[in-house]
Amino acid sequence: MDQKLLRVRYLIDRARRLNPTQLIELARQSKRVSRAPLPVIIGDMLWCSVRYEMGFRDYAVWDIRMLNARERATWMTHPKAFRLNKTLNGPDSRVILGDKVRFLTDFADMVGREWIDAATATASELRAFLARHPRIIAKPAAGEGGAGIAIFDTADISDVAAWQTERIAADQTLLEQVLSQHDDLNAIYPDSVNTVRMITYRDPADQLHVIASVLRIGNGAVIDNFASGGMFTMLDDDGVALYPGVDKQSNIFAEHPVTGTTIKGTKVPFYAEVVTMIAEASKRLPSVPYVGWDIAITPEGPALIEANHNSSVFQVKPSVSGIRTGLLYRYRDAIGAEIVDSRR
Structure with a gap:
């Protein structure tokens, strides 16, 4: 899909889902590195969302308020990452x-752990799996962002059939051995x-x-x-x-x-x-x-x-690193500026 069209679609969708409470909360977070009044920061956040294809949380987490225009243009952003996923994958x-x-x-040869699907396993298969592992992690088979994950000590599971029914009802059907780190x-x-x-x-x-x-x-x-x-x-x-x-x-x-x-x-x-x-x-x-x-x-x-397939973006805020430029150049070097930069 055309890069500029993807950008416009993202901005329109973002405007529809704008949460004023969250916007103000992130603006207050940005005041940690700025003496500007809150309305000025909010206006700057809105400007950066359009000019630099930047999410509001990006602005707050990466201390964008304290950077000049040239420095701001060096930061990779979550809207850009969303567009790369849509374009490349x-x-x-x-x-x-x-x-x-x-x-x-x-x-299977790289995961280094045993797992079982509670939605399809028999009671005897599940019982044997639990007997082999003192702790297991239960998660949704299609979850994202760590939602719905829980860890169980298998010694505490007395009624395996009832526990299996509970996991299915809670959409925690993927059961994995807890790795030792x-x-x-x-x-x-x-x-x-x-x-x-x-x-x-x-x-x-x-x-x-x-x-x-x-x-x-x-x-x-x-x-x-x-x-x-x-x-x-x-x-x-x-x-x-x-x-x-x-x-x-x-x-x-x-x-x-x-x-x-x-x-x-x-x-x-x-x-x-x-x-x-x-x-x-x-x-x-x-x-x-x-x-x-x-x-x-x-x-x-x-x-x-x-x-x-839709990885988040990781960079360190200038107030931590002392470095006022972001990692956009690494994406450009790997993928190409014509894809990373929608304005080109």
Whole structure:
């Protein structure tokens, strides 16, 4: 689809779904780096949504208020990422990657864990699965953003048939063995599996480009998703955390508030193996070249959690990094400016 048409359609849809309460909340968040009156900030947010194809949360999370026009133009944004997904990935991408059961089947040699579908398993099959694993995670087979996920201690499940009925009713039919993560990541936060999100693009010449790589860290929940209270930090090309952690509310964590572990400088174990695994995995998705991969790090090596056809965008706010430019150039270098920049 034409890039400019996609942009116009997105802006129209955004205007229809405009939430004034959320807009004001994000404007107040932006005042942390600005002395401007709230109406001025709101006006600037609206201007940036049109001029730079920028979401309101993008504006707040990345300290856009404190940047000049040249600096603002260097930031990748969620509307741009939405457009890239629509442009680069085939119409079957949601079906291929949105069905978690299909994904686990297609990448069985990379997921590193046992799973079962509660919707189709017999009571005896489920009972045997629960007996093999002290803790299991239950999730919707087609969920996104960490919604609907719960962890269960299997010793607490006395009536397997009744529990299975409850999981089906709650749309938590995909049951997975809880992975043990590497001690180095356990030291940061042990109550969730802290994962690597790697955003990649495989070009027409079959070359894989790692556009961005981040470490996502849980904070008070059993999952590490940004939308569920977790934090993230960017990784360098060797898998080393470059900055403190940042959460959705723009709170900054030099140390994890639960464990006291320093986040900057943390090295992800088996990072070279992660890159190798994703390079191989990407070859299996010829119609989905633009992907956000989630990878856990076990004591034995990386384990593929899932792949997202509509990956979020990760950059670190200038007030944390001291760097006033974003990562748009990495998308341009990998994908091409004529696709990334709809004005061209």
